[in-house]
Amino acid sequence: MRDPYEVLGVPKKATEAEIKKAFRTLAKKHHPDTHGNAPDKVKKFQEISGAYEVIGDKEKRAQYDRGEIDAAGQPRGFDPGAQGFGGGFRPRTGGRRGGPGESGFQWNSGAGAEGVRAEDIFSDLFGGSRRSRQPQKGQDIQLATTITLEEAASGGSRRVVLGDGKELEVRIPPGVKEGQTIRVRGQGGPGGQGGPPGDVLINVAIAPHASFTRDGRDLKLDLPISLQEAILGGKVPAPTLAGAVSLTVPPHSNSGRTLRLKGKGLPGSGKEEAGDLYVRLVVMLPEPGDKQLDDFIHGWQSAYDPRAKLK
Numbered sequence: 001m002r003d004p005y006e007v008l009g010v011p012k013k014a015t016e017a018e019i020k021k022a023f024r025t026l027a028k029k030h031h032p033d034t035h036g037n038a039p040d041k042v043k044k045f046q047e048i049s050g051a052y053e054v055i056g057d058k059e060k061r062a063q064y065d066r067g068e069i070d071a072a073g074q075p076r077g078f079d080p081g082a083q084g085f086g087g088g089f090r091p092r093t094g095g096r097r098g099g100p101g102e103s104g105f106q107w108n109s110g111a112g113a114e115g116v117r118a119e120d121i122f123s124d125l126f127g128g129s130r131r132s133r134q135p136q137k138g139q140d141i142q143l144a145t146t147i148t149l150e151e152a153a154s155g156g157s158r159r160v161v162l163g164d165g166k167e168l169e170v171r172i173p174p175g176v177k178e179g180q181t182i183r184v185r186g187q188g189g190p191g192g193q194g195g196p197p198g199d200v201l202i203n204v205a206i207a208p209h210a211s212f213t214r215d216g217r218d219l220k221l222d223l224p225i226s227l228q229e230a231i232l233g234g235k236v237p238a239p240t241l242a243g244a245v246s247l248t249v250p251p252h253s254n255s256g257r258t259l260r261l262k263g264k265g266l267p268g269s270g271k272e273e274a275g276d277l278y279v280r281l282v283v284m285l286p287e288p289g290d291k292q293l294d295d296f297i298h299g300w301q302s303a304y305d306p307r308a309k310l311k
């Protein structure tokens with residue numbers, strides 16, 4: 001029997017992950033069920049499986065590297081004709097044909113293996129031939145798209161392109177969240193054995209906005225106001241996603257004062273309520289400076305200390 005490393009095409013310093021990957025690739029390529037149980041494929045598959053049973057198991061690999069066991073996994077000097085090999089595929093004498101464990105072959109796994117055994121990977125690769133004969137749903141296709149904050153609030157549509165060049169018009173529901181997945185049923189990969197096609201799964205990201213920042217379904221906005229509006233108060237226009245509204249600024253409002261507009265954030269979805277809009281007032285002095293204001297401040301007598309709370 002050939003050197004297991006040579007059979008799997010990996011160097012002796014290969015990691016466990018590299019060995020497993022090499023075995024999966026070769027097993028899928030040479031599996032008898034996919035080649036009508038051709039004798040040469042049967043022989044090749046037996047060789048691949050036997051090699052993995054030796055170096056795919058941590059303990060056996062160490063024994064092989066130390067020369068304690070041979071390429072068949074048997075102690076040096078062991079006579080395979082006397083007791084048979086400890087692992088591998090052997091022909092079955094009856095029963096119906098099928099996949100691994102059913103189709104003319106039967107896996108006889110070695111006991112006490114600490115690594116990943118070949119039979120476990122067969123199940124992962126092929127899912128059992130019974131299942132392969134059942135209708136199989138097609139593969140889902142994962143895509144991503146970025147929408148505006150306005151689209152997240154009111155909904156819209158997006159055109160996405162699949163890997164085969166096919167274009168899909170996808171509806172964006174109102175109130176969609178950051179990271180939410182939109183499922184388009186039946187537009188994924190084709191099904192097997194008459195099964196249904198897969199779906200297209202679109203992960204939604206929301207682009208940053210020039211004025212608003214998001215906090216869940218709530219929105220935050222910095223709203224500039226004049227010195228006169230801050231001192232005297234009054235009505236000022238404030239933008240929302242649904243258009244401008246009239247916001248009442250209380251007299252003597254400092255920078256940083258936050259006013260809440262209930263329900264003016266992102267809309268709710270299902271039973272979830274709409275978010276709120278939190279408006280933070282920012283007092284802005286005129287640019288460039290205003291001479292009248294400068295003259296007034298020079299003549300203004302006030303003893304108030306804006307930093308009194310810092311003491």
